[in-house]
Amino acid sequence: MKLVTAVIKPYQLDAVKEALHALGVTGLTVSEVQGYGRQKGHTEVYRGAEYTVEFLPKIKVEVVTDEIDVDKIVDAVVTSARTGKIGDGKVWVTAVEEVVRVRTGERGLDAL
Amino acid sequence: MKLVTAVIKPYQLDAVKEALHALGVTGLTVSEVQGYGRQKGHTEVYRGAEYTVEFLPKIKVEVVTDEIDVDKIVDAVVTSARTGKIGDGKVWVTAVEEVVRVRTGERGLDAL
Amino acid sequence: MKLVTAVIKPYQLDAVKEALHALGVTGLTVSEVQGYGRQKGHTEVYRGAEYTVEFLPKIKVEVVTDEIDVDKIVDAVVTSARTGKIGDGKVWVTAVEEVVRVRTGERGLDAL
Amino acid sequence: MHVDTGNTAWLLLSSALVLLMTPGLALFYGGLNRSKGTLNMMMMSFSCIGLISVLWALYGWTLAFGTNSSTGFNKILGSFTQYLGTGTSWIGEEWKVAGTGTGIPTYVVMAFQMMFAIITVALISGSLSDRLKFGGWVLFAIGWFTIVYVPVAHWIWGGGWIGANLGALDFAGGTAVHINAGSAALGVALVLGKRIGWPRENMRPHNVPFVALGAGLLWFGWFGFNAGSELTADTVASAAFVNTQLATAAALCGWCAVEWIRDGKPTLVGASSGAVAGLVAITPACGFIPPLASILLGIVAGAVCALAVSLKYRFGFDDSLDVVGVHFVGGWIGSLWIGLFATSGVNAVVTHKSLFFGGSLDQLWRQFVASASVTVYSFAIAAILALILKAVKVLRVSEDAEVGGIDISDHGETAYDFQPVAGSSGGAFAIAGIGGTKADADGKADASQKVAG
Amino acid sequence: MHVDTGNTAWLLLSSALVLLMTPGLALFYGGLNRSKGTLNMMMMSFSCIGLISVLWALYGWTLAFGTNSSTGFNKILGSFTQYLGTGTSWIGEEWKVAGTGTGIPTYVVMAFQMMFAIITVALISGSLSDRLKFGGWVLFAIGWFTIVYVPVAHWIWGGGWIGANLGALDFAGGTAVHINAGSAALGVALVLGKRIGWPRENMRPHNVPFVALGAGLLWFGWFGFNAGSELTADTVASAAFVNTQLATAAALCGWCAVEWIRDGKPTLVGASSGAVAGLVAITPACGFIPPLASILLGIVAGAVCALAVSLKYRFGFDDSLDVVGVHFVGGWIGSLWIGLFATSGVNAVVTHKSLFFGGSLDQLWRQFVASASVTVYSFAIAAILALILKAVKVLRVSEDAEVGGIDISDHGETAYDFQPVAGSSGGAFAIAGIGGTKADADGKADASQKVAG
Amino acid sequence: MHVDTGNTAWLLLSSALVLLMTPGLALFYGGLNRSKGTLNMMMMSFSCIGLISVLWALYGWTLAFGTNSSTGFNKILGSFTQYLGTGTSWIGEEWKVAGTGTGIPTYVVMAFQMMFAIITVALISGSLSDRLKFGGWVLFAIGWFTIVYVPVAHWIWGGGWIGANLGALDFAGGTAVHINAGSAALGVALVLGKRIGWPRENMRPHNVPFVALGAGLLWFGWFGFNAGSELTADTVASAAFVNTQLATAAALCGWCAVEWIRDGKPTLVGASSGAVAGLVAITPACGFIPPLASILLGIVAGAVCALAVSLKYRFGFDDSLDVVGVHFVGGWIGSLWIGLFATSGVNAVVTHKSLFFGGSLDQLWRQFVASASVTVYSFAIAAILALILKAVKVLRVSEDAEVGGIDISDHGETAYDFQPVAGSSGGAFAIAGIGGTKADADGKADASQKVAG
């Protein structure tokens, strides 16, 4: 099995979720992160002092999946998360050795 | 070494922490995530408009551990996090190539 | 490619970011986590009831990188995140099988 | 004539109470809004306090409440000179209180009315959240205040045609304030268009305790608004006070009842909204109707407004925080209520007969004409002003700015920077100083060092 | 007799101030609560403003403050008809102010007392957080108001046996409000049981600035509560004002001193709680005792209440936000203080001798009997009402609802939706619209499009 | 002489309004601060309410406003005995109101002035955030109140040399309150040193809606501060009220205008700060100058203070929340403005000629001398007190405490424990009870069980 991790723009989450849903992905886990990269942050002003905010809000999506589906999933994420502007994010894949569903104790593909 | 990642119901964190403690696990890292899966969200009402909240709050627990202990740890997490109701979460295991303790620079098992 | 994950003290983030920058790392993703380990939490008092806070705020930094740079990066993080006091955190390395830049669809090292 | 200290104290207090309503409104609207536009929403209210106060003193007061020497034109607009620029010549002048041998310093009456002008303009902002350029707002506020609020206030309270000729009643501003602002809010919102994502996305209130506290401050301040409008501390002021409390309480219950029946759950946003709907509805009527009629008014206003806020989904206009559903609808209900239940038993100034205390439509049609006139006038001018702003491209922010948040794009600040994490010694991001570093720190400052944590 | 404008202005203002206390209480309680039950906690207060206002006007006022023609029964309950339904017949009636030739419109006195009834019921909710069905609360509030508050107010202030026969004193509500509510809070909490996880888990305040702001608003409003209870703006009102300030300030210091000595750290929750404890304790005594006795009262009340809030851990009852430890205990201290320090030098209505200004137990035992009677009566009826609600299964929410949060289960809303992240251009989740999508959006609405961010 | 109920009601109200300002200030400062020191910041204000109230009653009032029998020494300090310990002997005493045959209970005047003393001390705390030991603050507050505030209040208002001999004017506290506190804030901040990381890191406001609400409450309360300072509800009070509103509104605009021109964006923090700057600047002048001069004053004060808050970056002193830039600078501007625009047309007590209403420097130099004297005296004593505290090691917290947050180190509590997550049924961390478990739960308590979620 594989873990697909995607760091995307927040506004694209809905599209990504729907694209994955269309592929039959039934579960995923998301979290709030802050990204630092080519995309530039903005400036805030407080009582005359200007501050540069370098980190930008991003959403991290994690999906554990069958090896066979990995490419489709990565493609779906990349396509649905794309706006074409800088800062669209990254997707990476790592190997997962075991998965367990807590409720039932099922393992492997059955756990997904 | 391995990294055990568990996505669990928030209310179970205490039990999981204690189960791991009983196994001699001395450290872990947790974060707030939002889960999407079989478990259904709830509905909120604002001035007559109803909204379905699809994502549910979960806790992600990460433990880096010795290879030998992995099975015990996975079992302990699964058992202690279980409520038997849908949405109890997942546990997965990935391979870790190196660990370092920042304070001392110790590597491998010594770093845990 | 590799994924370097570091759990560090919040106050050290700036130093780590600069150390990585100096190495030519152009992107990273950070998130808020809570750590449990040797470092002890503090006590809070509410209307005469004392509460022990066991989890401590930490920052998790994730960097996907070329295999060749891993050691330099781990060293840079460990050095810049160190305060020498307990609770400085951990750094671990896992293998990444594929990376894609969402904006362009570039893969592998080009995606970084 | 001498200054009555009790009445003066009451009106000074009432003025302060009405001033407090605008920060209360800012909190109410700010809490109802999504967090990324909270500050802009609050700034629209705060900028009114700043701008309108000064404009009122400079020319608003004399145009609205001064007496125009041309009797005919005085039905349309007040004096151009009497109180212009708030000269000191009338610093000792007293405003005669009808039916007493005493007066109140004219300055206090001017201040009291100033606070009404401020909040009326601020009310409009609720339909415009997250997408109106702040510069556009400022221009709109100045324009609408000048062309709409000032003459309408004159028509109703300053000796103009609605009060003096038509004989419509408006104790504390159902027509002058709420119908007026609500109608303008609709006009601008239609020109401005919907927020991106509306209504598919959940643009729910980001801070409900703020909504409730805002409603609480509004309620508190509204006693000055309503009971203060009698200008004196007498039995009519007392009746206005009691009616305000009863209608508001009943409207809170009415709104929650609709929610409980329809959705199975009464909400705090609903209770707060119901209270505001009740306050709005009782405003024109509070000094003219008996308490039981006020309770009934409250129930009706609460229930009807609870239903009315859904209309925007049906008709597809994005009245973001429901200014139309609450202020426009509530204002109309209250205005017509006078035609149904006004009685000289409560207030001797009631001279025409109402439906239930006289069996006549005599007062009712006057209320209708007054309300309809203000509705049309305010809507039209507001929409025209918005179209002009659109033409000169100061109306709507860019899509990027709207998605990223108008607080950043138009104000360069964000509402919060704090701790998500329970029981932490300060959130990790905050300790890390992830909120940014000073862009223009000079060399000397840079020398300051961080210590290891 | 004529209306004195100064006194009327003062009582109108005081009524508005006391009304503000309930939103202030909602904030105080809401901030002390865990965030998942904040809105429910605030709704318990807001629903009281809605319900009790109307019930007070309909039958509460006449039963509590009307005069029953049967002299004997008048010791128990007021008139069934005199002010029923707030008829307009008495709209011009004036409430005679003892010792002056002037009056205040009866409507204002009715409104002032209405605000007392509201907050007394709301106070009870503090012990019931996170687990009482909202429907159960509404039924309880109506029942307890009718069977307990109305008669007790009559006994103490309306011509009933405690004030008229026993001769116990209660200037602004130590017995009628705080002992009464505190005792009821204990009764219901015992029947209701503990929150899941209590006391093992840290159910700490989720928003301490709200707690402090709530305390600040309570303090501000309490000047109306206490100094307003004199009904006139005279020297006794002035003494009540000064005593209120001094006792509250001293209690703030007293509570913090206990914390500093015991825990090594004074807290803002403690300072806020101490202030409330001081306000509670001075309430019955503020118009009867001299300033130095007030300072002493404050120190004692602050310190004792700081210790008293720990009792729940010892006895194992979950008085969630310490209504018993603060209002019940504080109310008792203040009530007995009258027996120790009341003097006719401050207020001529003091006729029995106190311990320190007369060396007699004459006033003290009267205070004790009054306080004990109300304690027992209120506790018993409250517990019985709770048992009835339990029997018909509208008392406690399900375990799932309690763990998930009563805000969701009973109100379908959550308190906050905002940005954890420092310096972000709006939080990622909020931008993502993860807060949910509209369930019932019609087709037309769905057509609206998102744009790329 | 008899008590005038209208004036008494007005001063009772004004006292309550001024009390409310300190919780308002706590919110304003608390919101401007980083979240990890919010509670400490608010505690500095709340502790003043507790401490200074009691000390004022015990000895402050008699030393500041009592009359010293030695005429010479009376220029320096008031009576040691007249009102000592707030004896009951003067409970019926009336404070004669000049120009009327009536009085106000002396107790009310004492209470009114008490509130001024409280907030003046609290104002200082804004420059000291996140790093001053709370114990050190308490000692400083007591010391500065006693050695600086009490005599300065006497000099200006109590019959001392500034008011009686120099003839400088200060209607409501520009010199006595704002210059005084601002100068002290600078003195202590210099001794205390900068926050770790300042100015490199962004120590931006953590809760901007709190800042705005705090400013709103300050504005509301300030009507009591300024218009109340006339003691009576008359035409001068009315002028003071109007001037307060106009200058504040204009200053809000002025500050925002500077931001808009300089940074391209007006902010809500700026609008709130501008309002406070306007309130500060109009304070000394509000009862002496005409409305147009007030508008001008507001614009100048808003713009100048907006620029002045940047000075700390240039000079490298960490006046954390800009007490110097707003209160010190604003106080000076307002004080000098009297010398420019005071006129007996507004207030008969103006006897010396101002520059624009008399073409003379007669009033201006008096204002300068008064302001400079208080600046020097307050700065010197404050710095000396801070040096003493430093010497005995109760001044600054440890580096670890500062980085981790003074709320934890000095108060053992954190401001918030709530939900970052949008639309969740309560945040995961909070549901998990990650906020800690009760440390001292006894066995019985531990038996309570969690249920599965």
Ligand SMILES: Nc1ncnc2c1ncn2[C@@H]1O[C@H](COP(=O)(O)OP(=O)(O)O)[C@@H](O)[C@H]1O
């Ligand atoms: N090497 C990396 N490791 C981990 N996350 C990265 C890395 N580089 C970029 N990211 C994440 O991807 C986001 C987008 O990257 P950025 O360089 O701004 O734009 P783009 O991906 O379009 O080139 C960043 O905000 C960060 O969260």
Ligand SMILES: Nc1ncnc2c1ncn2[C@@H]1O[C@H](COP(=O)(O)OP(=O)(O)O)[C@@H](O)[C@H]1O
């Ligand atoms: N394929 C997946 N990848 C990552 N996380 C998942 C996946 N499927 C489920 N999850 C996580 O597990 C949680 C529980 O899953 P759910 O399907 O609701 O119930 P159950 O695990 O009991 O079948 C989800 O909320 C989500 O956080």
Ligand SMILES: Nc1ncnc2c1ncn2[C@@H]1O[C@H](COP(=O)(O)OP(=O)(O)O)[C@@H](O)[C@H]1O
């Ligand atoms: N086995 C582990 N797996 C994952 N995270 C860990 C583990 N052990 C420690 N951590 C993380 O590292 C942080 C620091 O660990 P701690 O034991 O307190 O100090 P140190 O690393 O200096 O020995 C912890 O707060 C936790 O977030």
